[in-house]
Amino acid sequence: MLGLGTIAKKVFGTPNDRKVKSVRPLVEKINALEPEYEKFSDEEIKKKTEELANRVQQGESLDSVLVEAFANCREGAKRALGLRAFDVQLMGGIFLHQGNISEMKTGEGKTLVATFPAYLNALSGKGVHIVTVNDYLAKRDAEWMGKVYSQLGMTTGVVYPFQDAEEKRTAYKADITYATNNELGFDYLRDNMRATVEEMMQRGHNFAIVDEVDSILIDEARTPLIISGPSQDRSELYITLDKFIPELTEEHYKLDEKQRNATFSEAGNDFLEQRLSAAGLLPEGQTLYDPESTTIVHHVNQALRAHKMFKKDQHYIVRNGEVVLIDEFTGRMMPGRRLSDGLHQAIEAKEGVSIQPENVTLASVTFQNYFRLYDKLAGMTGTAATEAEEFADIYGLGVVEVPTNKPIARKDDHDQVYRTQREKYEAIIKRIRKANEKGQPVLVGTTSIEKSELLSEMLKKEGIKHNVLNARQHEQEAMIVAEAGKLGAVTIATNMAGRGTDIKLGGNVEFKVMEAIAADPEAHPDEVRARIEEAHKADEDAVKEAGGLFVLATERHESRRIDNQLRGRSGRQGDPGRSSFYLSLEDDLMRIFGSEKLDAVLSKLGMGEGEAIIHPWVNKSLERAQAKVEGRNFDMRKQILKFDDVMNDQRKVIFGQRLEIMQADDIEEIAQDMRHQVIDDLVDEYLPPKSYAEQWNSEGLYATIMEKLTLDLPVIDWAKEDGVDQDEMRERLYKASDDLMAEKTAAFGPDTMRQIEKQFLLQTIDTKWREHLITLEHLRSVVGFRGYAQRDPLNEYKSEAFALFENLLDGLREDVTQKLAHVRPMSEEEQRALLAQMEQQRTTGKAPEASEERESAASQPAPGFDEADPSTWGNPGRNDPCPCGSGNKFKHCHGRLA
The missing domain is CATH 3.40.50.300 (P-loop containing nucleotide triphosphate hydrolases)
Structure with missing residues (x-):
């Protein structure tokens, strides 16, 4: 019914x-x-x-x-x-x-x-x-x-x-x-x-x-x-944290050897907070549970894992002052391979060898x-x-x-299930030989390079000529796939191979024409094509007569889609063809999904050596198993994506801002808004809203205004004046800071000042974003543990990532405002010193016979030059010598960064 x-x-x-x-x-x-x-x-x-x-x-x-x-x-x-x-x-x-x-x-x-x-x-x-x-x-x-x-x-x-x-x-x-x-x-x-x-x-x-x-x-x-790119040197942090670990007792941590993981207990966290605060690594009043502590928590966890989960001469050895990992499966050394997320550095600190810098993520995106x-x-x-x-x-x-141009004529056999892999491979070799004897081309699908090489060895012993496809050379791969439809061809391919090129029965005319012309450049292309097309027609008919391409799969994949891809290589454009899957109870998929029940059924049926079970029910149960695996994989990918979506929203904001800044001719207004926002925050911090003048911290505001805005203002006296409230204080600070920037603009020239603002803003966004990415990576690695406290890790990640992003924007405003406040044109004396240095470099050049004093003078940076602070570089032209003293033009040296 x-x-x-x-x-x-x-x-x-x-x-x-x-x-x-x-x-x-x-x-x-x-x-x-x-x-x-x-x-x-x-x-x-x-x-x-x-x-x-x-x-x-x-x-x-x-x-x-x-x-x-x-x-x-x-x-x-x-x-x-x-x-x-x-x-x-x-x-x-x-x-x-x-x-x-x-x-x-x-x-x-x-x-x-x-x-x-x-x-x-x-x-x-x-x-x-x-x-x-x-x-x-x-x-x-x-x-x-x-x-x-x-x-x-x-x-x-x-x-x-x-x-x-x-x-x-x-x-x-x-x-x-x-x-x-x-x-x-x-x-x-x-x-x-x-x-x-x-x-x-x-x-x-x-x-x-x-x-x-x-x-x-x-x-x-x-x-x-x-x-990714190399990070800043954090050797001191690793060495300091490493000293705390030997002081821990067993009540301070829990080990999970199965997952090779180690976590701190409540007592361990209390102990760490005391030690980290004493070492100055944890600011006063901050706990390990605060979002700002994510990075330090991550590194302490890695130090614990390095000590308790990684054993010398078992998981790694120390050779020539370097920590070299050992492959747990082969027992071989793996030089050049490093553990990620600071774990390798933690092991280096534990062993007292030189600590190599981590690689940090500069930018990332999921497909x-x-x-x-x-x-x-x-x-x-x-x-x-x-x-x-x-x-x-x-x-x-x-x-x-989309419907096919011609109806599909391929025959798809039911799966054949054997008890052991040995029986399965013996049956596969017999079937390949049978097809090969009548000239039917065979495409053998395997799940790994290792299995394709095993089959290749078996075919060599049987004296069956064949090609093995590996994914290393795409051009060669396309050639082999194109020829896989020739009469009597046997081709072994992994699931990754042969996509994008058709297997045409009788071989590929285009490839044959190219080969013929390469062999005889004098021949006329049209004549060569006509001759090959005529011969190809006979080859194609012979292959069709033999049954078309026979796809023989040696295993089912976790995904039905990959099985269907392999099957679909045969029967193109209405061509005849056949597909068959050979399986055994020892295959991964069969082992994981109920092979014991199937083994019991096969025993009851009294199956002998080399016999297979062939039934539509087997196909159905396998497809159900594959659908389960696909569903599980989909859920995992969806979960990963949910975490990445949080970062993606922030990425769009940052990248959008960068683009706006790059496209803008004048970002003076953006810089002013940032400056005013910083002033608002400072006034709210030191002169809290709804507070009396006696409760204000005007000394603190004066010192911070001096430091961040380079303004020496009578803030303390203003605070004592009658009628001066927070708004009045704000307006006076706005005006003083705007006047200062107007003076700088006049001194540098409007065009140069706009360029400085743009470069400082872009540099600071990039630096802050990179730091933020590292923090988010660390947060993601530790947030999973919140599940033990009955809190949803994703919600925790979202709320903390949002708080961290707000911190990023606050820090961005402060940094840009401070850098612009400190930038200044070079004084006449500094310019004279720089000119003298340039003249000295011009006359001495870089000749080896130059005296030590001259070499030292020629490589002296300009007075006040600070590598890390562009505000101290003065305002050299693009083609002027770099103020660092390298002798290179500014645009080829520090000007690349500015």
Whole structure:
């Protein structure tokens, strides 16, 4: 009997069917324009692009020009590549333009599909990014599809690592830019560390089409992108904290050896607070539970772990004054590998060796939050339906299954389950031999490089010729995958291999033509192609006769999607094919999910050596197990994202502020607002609201105004005057500080002063943000323990991160105000000393025979020069010698920092 849902689907169709049906009228309209556009000259195709772009930029919607744009793009592709897009490819393009994921099977031509929405959305003039999984595919697709865009009168760029800055900037200015997800993310972070708008690479985030969207937005989204750099030297802190640990008794801490973790008890926290306060590391009145204590708590915890959880000559050795880790599985040393988050430094302090600086995060972003910056996002893959919930929940993307151009003729066998891995591998070798003897190409899927090498050894013993795919060389990988459909080919591939290149039955014509022309450069390309195409047809027919590509998987993955990717390599464009999964009860997935029950069933069935169980129920139970694992992984990623969202909101504020400051010609008003806010805070602190004049701390206010604003004002006398309240005091301080800055502006010149303000503000934002990132990292590592106190770690993290961000903004205002108050032009005497020094450098040069006195004089910094305080550098021109005494031009020395 049919269920109600099944009956409803038969009557109304599935939601997916309805989506596909809804775009058919658009496809028909595009097809109706084909005869008209075929008559266009090449020049008229480009003119059509200009006309459409003008209409869009004058306010017409992209949807209203979709039919004309797609018709023009199809004609451009036909002329540039000789490829005419099928109706289903146009459908896939429409779904991408609508901000969906188009799930299209392998071999349906996704690379060409992307050109349609990319062309349409580039008409706005805001640029389109097409995201690929590796640099090889980015370059290949940009070159290949660039011919189509060129035919249409548009520009194409490609972005890759270690690219020349000007070339990269030009690539981002192109109408369509191809790049990997990593490079896009890193460029975004780098752009938000630049000093001027002109240095920035990206020009906003308009529309991105992500190829292999499941791989990029789910598999690779587990780890964030991080730009790191060396931190300040904290050796003293590690050494000081290390001295406290031997004083601890067993009541002060708890050990969890399973998790290799150590935590302080209540008594331990009290003891630490006393010792840290005595050492001056914990300010008076501050406890270890305060948000400001997060960093110190983190380092004390690491010192405890270093002493109690890491044993010398078991977890590490000390060699040549260096702590070298030992691999717990192999027992081998791991030189160059270091523990993160200050743990390695804590062990170095414990062993009394030289402490190497930590690497600190300068900027970081998750792929989830990077791709959510785009106004519109779309994606393509052969397998997305199993993760539809995650795409919808995190990225707001719908998944639409696009019908295949020709019906799928592949046969998918039921899983075969063996009792042991040995039996399974023996059965796999027999099956490969059987297929190989009749010339059927076999693609063997494994879950790891180790297992692919094991299978390779077994095939060598059997004398079966084969290729092993490893992911190290993308170009070679594409070549092997392209040839995997040849008669009698056997190819072993890990799940990461072979994406983005079709396996064509009989081999790949394009690769064969390239090889033939490379072997005989004198031959005419057209004749070579004609000869190869004729021979290829016979090869293709022979492979089809043998049953098409046979995909043999040696294990099921945790994700059904990866199994489906492998299966989908066979049966492209209606080709025949077969897929089969060989499993054993010793496989990881089977072991974790109820292999004991299955083993009992197999025993009752009285299965002999080498026999397999083959039943649809096995498939169903495995898919349920995989769905559970996928759900658990999704929940973990969602939890990580919730924490990152807190930082992401703050990141957007900081990066937005930086951009505003860089774009502003004059930030005098921002500097004044900050100065006035600092004065407000100081008045509230020393002359509290609703208090009497006798209760005011006017001496404290005088000293702080002197220190922070360099103003020597009769604040104490003002406080004694009748009728002077907090507001009057504020106004007088505002005026005095504004007058001081006006004097500085007159002394430096308005343009120079505006530049100084901008540079100080940007430098301070960057410094404060880096410190804030470190604090947030430490907070996140310790906040989990709040769960033991029945408090939600995420809520705790949110509230403390917010408080820390407010502290950051307060500190930012104070630092910028103080630096601007202290900056001053160089006196005549300082300028004379600097000129004398420059003259001395000019006459002596850097000749080795210069006397010691001259060398020392030539390297003397200008009077009052302080490396850490730009306000002491005076105001040298960009091409003047640097006041530090290096002899280099200012712009090549400290001017790079200013």
